[in-house]
Amino acid sequence: DQQVKQNSPSLSVQEGRISILNCDYTNSMFDYFLWYKKYPAEGPTFLISISSIKDKNEDGRFTVFLNKSAKHLSLHIVPSQPGDSAVYFCAASGASNFGNEKLTFGTGTRLTIIP
Amino acid sequence: GAVVSQHPSRVICKSGTSVKIECRSLDFQATTMFWYRQFPKQSLMLMATSNEGSKATYEQGVEKDKFLINHASLTLSTLTVTSAHPEDSSFYICSTRQGTTEAFFGQGTRLTVV
Numbered sequence: 001d002q003q004v005k006q007n008s009p010s011l012s013v014q015e016g017r018i019s020i021l022n023c024d025y026t027n028s029m030f031d032y033f034l035w036y037k038k039y040p041a042e043g044p045t046f047l048i049s050i051s052s053i054k055d056k057n058e059d060g061r062f063t064v065f066l067n068k069s070a071k072h073l074s075l076h077i078v079p080s081q082p083g084d085s086a087v088y089f090c091a092a093s094g095a096s097n098f099g100n101e102k103l104t105f106g107t108g109t110r111l112t113i114i115p
Numbered sequence: 116g117a118v119v120s121q122h123p124s125r126v127i128c129k130s131g132t133s134v135k136i137e138c139r140s141l142d143f144q145a146t147t148m149f150w151y152r153q154f155p156k157q158s159l160m161l162m163a164t165s166n167e168g169s170k171a172t173y174e175q176g177v178e179k180d181k182f183l184i185n186h187a188s189l190t191l192s193t194l195t196v197t198s199a200h201p202e203d204s205s206f207y208i209c210s211t212r213q214g215t216t217e218a219f220f221g222q223g224t225r226l227t228v229v
Contacts, residue, residue, distance in 0.1 A: 002158075009156075034217065043121070043208050043220030044159070089159065091218075102149055103210070103218055105159040 003027045004092050006106035014114050019077040021109050023090035026071065030092035034103065035064060035075045037086045044089060048075070080113045087111070118142050121209050121221025128199055128228055136194045136224045138209030144189035145211040149218070150182075153206040162207075165192045199228040 005024045013019045023033075031052035036044035050057040050064045050073065057064050063076040077084055087110045091103040118141040128134050138148055146167045151159040163184050165171040171184035181203075183195040196203055208223040 036220075041124075041206070041223060041225055043119075043210075043223045046217050046219070049217065101212070102161050102164060104161070105151075107158045108156075 002107070003030075004090060004104050004106040006088075006090060006109045008109050009107070010110040010112070012112045012114055013080045015082060016079045019075075019080045019084065019111055019113070021075045021077075021088050021090075021111065023073045023075075023106050024071055025073075025092050027092070027104075028071070029094045030104070032093050032101075033064070033066060033073050034091045034093075035062070036089045036091060036105075037084075038089060038108070039086050047088075077111075080111075082113045082115055085111060085113045119145075119209060119211055119219045119221045121224055123224055124222055125225045126227070128226070130200055130228055131198055133195055133197045134199055134226060136196075136207055136209075136226075138192045138194070138211075138221050140190050140211055145192070146189060147211060148186060148192040149210040150184060150192075150194050151208045151210060153208065153223075159208065162194075196226065199226070201228045204228045 003026050034049040035047040038044045048059050048062045048064050050066050055066050066073045087108045089108045090106045093101040093103050120139045122137045148165045150162045152162050153159045162177045163171045163173045165184045165186035167186045173179045186192040204227050209221040210218045212218045
């Protein structure tokens with residue numbers, strides 16, 4: 001039962017344009033969402049997060065949008081740069097046990113930025 | 116952010132042998148560590164949650180006698196893959212949360228069983 005889904009396994013975007021990565025979830029108990037970037041044979045690197053009390057969080061080129069009613073979140077990267085090419089995972093957790101709640105990951109989207 | 120160091124980064128072992136993977140939190144005390152496994156082109160799947168000084172909690176379908184987890188101190192958790200077989204070949208990653216809402220990950224260990 002995949003509670004966090006990333007339906008696009010891959011995405012190619014021209015350098016300088018906007019990259020939009022999507023994520024859907026089914027568990028209504030999730031209330032904290034994160035995006036991670038991962039290169040092969042390395043651990044994930046945290047990018048940005050959002051709490052369910054917000055609908056948008058922005059950090060530099062990265063913006064995450066959350067639509068709770070649709071159980072959908074998206075990561076926008078603008079402008080896209082070649083170094084952004086990687087696999088992106090969205091992750092979700094509850095906050096019932098703040099600080100040591102496990103993360104549930106999506107299946108990942110491989111983003112390729114075309115120079 | 117927190118620093119999590121995982122060792123070794125890559126290991127090749129013979130079928131039937133055991134392999135130990137270490138995960139250290141370098142700049143804070145980690146009462147909880149998570150162990151994930153990733154197959155090629157697949158998501159990170161949580162295997163178990165290790166708690167300092169107590170038994171690990173394993174996810175459904177994960178054999179606790181095969182994947183031994185020890186969290187004897189606040190800075191070190193170990194995962195031992197016992198009697199490894201080729202199907203255990205995978206990428207193993209540890210993680211911890213520092214009382215904030217981010218999770219920090221180790222560099223991962225690529226295990227190949229031949």
